[in-house]
Amino acid sequence: TRSNSLQETDIAYQLHPYTNARVHEKQGPMIITKGDGCYVYDSEGKKYLEGLAGLWSVGVGFSQPRLVEAAAKQMAELPYYQNFAHKAHAPGILLSEKLVEITPEHLTKVFYTNSGSEANDTVVKFVWFMNNMLGRPEKKKFLSRNKAYHGITVASGSLTGLPGNQKGFDLPAIPVVHLTCPHYYRWAEDGETEAEFTARLLKEAEETILAEGPETIAAFIGEPVMGAGGVMTPPEGYWPGIEALCRKYDILIVSDEVINGFGRTGKPFGCERYGFKPDILVTSKQLTSSYMPLAAILMTDEVYQVIADYTEQLGTLGHGFTAGGNPVACAVALENIKIIEEQDLMGNVARLEDKFQSGLRKFSDHPMVGEVRGVGLIAGIELVADKATKKSYEPAGYIAATASKLAAEQGLIVRNIYETIGLCPPMIIDEAQIDELLEKLGAALEGLPT
Numbered sequence: 001t002r003s004n005s006l007q008e009t010d011i012a013y014q015l016h017p018y019t020n021a022r023v024h025e026k027q028g029p030m031i032i033t034k035g036d037g038c039y040v041y042d043s044e045g046k047k048y049l050e051g052l053a054g055l056w057s058v059g060v061g062f063s064q065p066r067l068v069e070a071a072a073k074q075m076a077e078l079p080y081y082q083n084f085a086h087k088a089h090a091p092g093i094l095l096s097e098k099l100v101e102i103t104p105e106h107l108t109k110v111f112y113t114n115s116g117s118e119a120n121d122t123v124v125k126f127v128w129f130m131n132n133m134l135g136r137p138e139k140k141k142f143l144s145r146n147k148a149y150h151g152i153t154v155a156s157g158s159l160t161g162l163p164g165n166q167k168g169f170d171l172p173a174i175p176v177v178h179l180t181c182p183h184y185y186r187w188a189e190d191g192e193t194e195a196e197f198t199a200r201l202l203k204e205a206e207e208t209i210l211a212e213g214p215e216t217i218a219a220f221i222g223e224p225v226m227g228a229g230g231v232m233t234p235p236e237g238y239w240p241g242i243e244a245l246c247r248k249y250d251i252l253i254v255s256d257e258v259i260n261g262f263g264r265t266g267k268p269f270g271c272e273r274y275g276f277k278p279d280i281l282v283t284s285k286q287l288t289s290s291y292m293p294l295a296a297i298l299m300t301d302e303v304y305q306v307i308a309d310y311t312e313q314l315g316t317l318g319h320g321f322t323a324g325g326n327p328v329a330c331a332v333a334l335e336n337i338k339i340i341e342e343q344d345l346m347g348n349v350a351r352l353e354d355k356f357q358s359g360l361r362k363f364s365d366h367p368m369v370g371e372v373r374g375v376g377l378i379a380g381i382e383l384v385a386d387k388a389t390k391k392s393y394e395p396a397g398y399i400a401a402t403a404s405k406l407a408a409e410q411g412l413i414v415r416n417i418y419e420t421i422g423l424c425p426p427m428i429i430d431e432a433q434i435d436e437l438l439e440k441l442g443a444a445l446e447g448l449p450t
């Protein structure tokens with residue numbers, strides 16, 4: 001059949017990201033051929049509920065005709081133009097206005113890239129650029145956290161705090177200090193309360209700042225809810241504490257909302273859910289529901305003014321991407337945001353949060369479920385070999401990979417992240433589909449070898 005020959009062709013010609021190439025040569029790809037709402041279909045015709053919305057990203061679902069129309073219309077009118085050297089196009093202008101309107105009001109300017117990784121690399125360069133302008137070139141280091149995911153390019157991959165993204169690649173390649181992951185279940189000490197855990201992390205952050213020298217620390221970057229490292233929600237008081245420290249030591253705060261943005265946590269942006277005001281906010285993924293590649297960096301007027309002054313002094317901003325803010329991507333983003341607003345999808349997340357999260361928490365009784373965590377429509381289920389000691393199953397990653405395989409057999413796509421099952425369904429999901437997700441996931445967990 002065509003699908004078999006496609007599988008062979010894939011094995012012959014494609015190197016896949018996040019894939020063991022030798023295993024892939026033997027088993028070949030799962031080929032997805034069609035999407036419909038919250039569902040996708042593989043080349044054998046099997047239907048799956050997409051429990052991860054692609055890669056945490058297809059907020060409006062897989063078959064939204066309005067996005068197709070918006071793309072086709074823009075393709076026909078002006079498929080491409082640049083935004084370099086004083087050039088602009090209407091979709092880029094109007095999207096910038098819209099993003100400034102819907103993000104927290106202190107963010108006032110927008111810069112576009114094609115991906116979250118490029119956006120975070122750009123943030124690193126902008127922060128360095130600013131501190132050079134301000135005559136403090138030694139203020140260059142970034143604070144990040146273990147288990148953070150900020151992308152895979154040279155700078156963003158350095159900010160990422162996952163050994164799997166750094167091993168073999170000579171990363172980190174920029175000055176970055178990774179603090180303890182703010183995940184109470186895994187990183188709290190015996191007997192430590194959540195408040196004590198938060199206080200310890202904040203003490204560690206302050207001691208690190210003082211040991212490194214505040215004059216060397218440029219910015220703190222974090223995902224409000226950590227996503228690709230295993231869906232970790234922060235302990236109570238963590239973000240306001242980090243914000244206070246950053247203000248005290250003149251350190252910029254970067255909220256990486258590539259996953260959190262556009263309602264995923266039940267509030268429009270994750271920084272609003274956790275009550276802090278970033279100087280820079282990065283968004284992508286649900287910005288276009290991933291129908292087109294696009295990321296946007298939002299910044300305060302203070303950040304913008306320093307950058308603008310330096311461009312005047314140097315004659316230009318020597319940074320930009322050929323397709324950054326591509327008009328088709330911007331037109332799709334505009335229509336996507338319109339759909340999110342008209343269908344009140346952010347409200348849908350807030351309304352369904354309790355059903356989704358409490359439904360998942362019922363799996364806490366399962367002998368291998370160590371923790372169920374999450375907010376809004378994003379969640380993680382961490383599997384353990386021993387609930388009392390929280391000891392992980394061996395070999396590493398095997399049990400969550402098995403759960404993911406069993407879920408796929410049930411017709412549910414989830415993501416296995418080390419020992420955790422990651423969930424992040426499209427924001428258009430309804431109550432009946434949440435029941436379906438819970439039922440299929442329950443069946444997969446029941447099938448795990450004990």
Ligand code: PLP
Binds near residue numbers: 118149223258284
């Ligand atoms: N930042 C966060 C929080 C992400 O989750 C991701 C991707 O998952 C990125 C950055 C990198 O984005 P991209 O894969 O578009 O480069």
